[in-house]
Amino acid sequence: MKFFDMFAGIGGFRSGLEAIGGFECVGYCEIDKYAKQAYEAMYDTGGELYFEDARKIIPEQLPHIDLITGGFPCQSFSIAGQRKGFEDTRGTLFFEIARIASVKRPKYLFLENVPGLLSHNKGRTFKTILSSLDQLGYDVVWQVLNSKNFGVPQSRKRLYLIGFHREKCAGQVLSFTQTNSKTTVQRYPGKEGDRIYSSEGTSITLTSNAGGFGGRTGLYSIEELGLPINVNTKDGYQIAYPGDSIDTAYLGQNSRRGRVGNQVAHTLTTSQTQAYYFIDMNPDPKMTEIARCITARHASDISNRKGEHSAVFIEDYNLTDDEEHPLVVFVDKEKKIHIGRIRKLTPRECWRLQGFTDEQFDKVLATGMSDSQLYKQAGNAVTVNVISEIGKIIKQVNENSKAE
Known part of the structure; x- marks a missing residue:
């Protein structure tokens, strides 16, 4: 056509x-x-x-x-x-x-x-x-x-x-x-590297810091519906393409082989010591699981409009503080205290949030x-x-x- x-x-x-x-x-x-x-x-x-x-x-x-x-x-x-x-x-x-x-x-x-x-x-x-x-x-x-x-x-x-x-x-x-607006859905709890997420909802990005797919973040039941994976390595992002064979856990039992689904997840990365959230870069900020709408004004950093620009809040309880990366204390709507650092979304991440590779x-x-x-x-x-x-x-x- x-x-x-x-x-x-x-x-x-x-x-x-x-x-x-x-x-x-x-x-x-x-x-x-x-x-x-x-x-x-x-x-x-x-x-x-x-x-x-x-x-x-x-x-x-x-x-x-x-x-x-x-x-x-x-x-x-x-x-x-x-x-x-x-x-x-x-x-x-x-x-x-x-x-x-x-x-x-x-x-x-x-x-x-x-x-x-x-x-x-x-x-x-x-x-x-x-x-x-x-x-x-x-x-x-x-x-x-x-x-x-x-x-x-x-x-x-x-x-x-x-x-x-x-x-x-x-x-x-x-x-x-x-349509499905869920984020991650945990099917089987456990320590990081053992817990299993459902392939329903939006996937997080897995890292290879522990020497393999999902070693530090949790595993997905890939054989359930076919989950896409985007892997962060020290050399950059590595995409697992459709049909690639990877090691994964199945229903919490022994490790076995799985197949990658037909699409690619473009999301932010997680690591062993940090948890990522989106947080507003404007007055009365809120922490969100899904980024606000990416706008052409995203390069302007702080916005005067409520709920417009998202940054990344990195949960980090390492209490070292410096002028370049100051620690921030944030209290969410459930009165939970979060300590961490805020960084701007990178241009690459904004392109991923629009579905580009x-x-x-x-x-x-x-x-x-x-x-x-x-x-x-x-x-x-x-x-x-x-x-x-x-x-x-x-x-x-x-x-x-x-x-x-």
């Missing part, structure tokens, strides 16, 4: 669709030079059309496309912004998608924006979008989804829309009712991109995992329409 990647950013749509197979990008559009720099470092764009400005695209020059993807600019509709909507030139860029769709008439549209789009101007803005797509022949389904329910420990609510051209295919209701991050890092831009590009991206799951729906609908 050939698709055109509008407002491409660093390619969250592309990564998500290519991960499930059956999708081929034929062109992309991105005006931010740093996002373009990252995009071209991550993907093989040879032979593809590139457009800097969506307003200058001539639809007739595009090849055949089955799908248009686009996270059209959301600042105009965000609750955090002034919500100017279509009065802002960024808000009118939705109509560039409609303009191209009116000529190319792809079978599908796959769009993303902030939930604030639904309520902007008392719903009139969203009504205008739906009316425009209806006039072009598209039936539209939409749903607000949270990234934390799709395998990344980040609370990120976004609005996703799929348009089905009614003359070319039958649509399908977009409904995710089985370390290999992709390293390709962009090698271009010399600054940390501030790495933070910004992660904050502006769409979550890869969510795109993959919705892409599976589009793929299935397309297969069904071919069969019919």
Whole structure:
């Protein structure tokens, strides 16, 4: 299925669709030079059309496309912004998608924006979008989804829309009712290295500090549902790929061989002496098991908005104190006292929280991109995992329409 990647950013749509197979990008559009720099470092764009400005695209020059993807600019509709909507030139860029769709008439549209789009101007803005797509022949389904329910420990609510051209295919209701927002679920207690976690919920990252997978953190019942693993070694992150054979415990009994699942966990690391939590970097901070939404402003450290930026709180009862890494005493909502240190999320961790791989991050890092831009590009991206799951729906609908 050939698709055109509008407002491409660093390619969250592309990564998500290519991960499930059956999708081929034929062109992309991105005006931010740093996002373009990252995009071209991550993907093989040879032979593809590139457009800097969506307003200058001539639809007739595009090849055949089955799908248009686009996270059209959301600042105009965000609750955090002034919500100017279509009065802002960024808000009118939705109509560039409609303009191209009116000529190319792809079978599908796959769009993303902030939930604030639904309520902007008392719903009139969203009504205008739906009316425009209806006039072009598209039936539209939409749903607000949270990234934390799709395998990344980040609370990120976004609005996703799929348009089905009614003359070319039958649509399908977009409904995710089985999403799972759990963190770790301990099935069998015990000391570190012996305890077993269920593969339900979001996995923690395992370390190899004890000489093997999970030696210092606990083990997972991998044979239960197929658990992905990302391992931190002294040389960097090592990914256990699907089909790799590893040692694991099974139901608390003897050690035996297991197989790695089909996806990769991108989470923070744990170690023998430290426990990790997310903690707000703003007034009235709260400790959370899931990171706050990654924003383009994450490089600014302390935020004035409550519940906006997450840092990492490292529980550490080694009472040595210094100016560079001062100890912090934190009392949680259950009146428990935590002593430790706070550090900022790294750019790499922010990219992981959006579902990108370390290999992709390293390709962009090698271009010399600054940390501030790495933070910004992660904050502006769409979550890869969510795109993959919705892409599976589009793929299935397309297969069904071919069969019919």
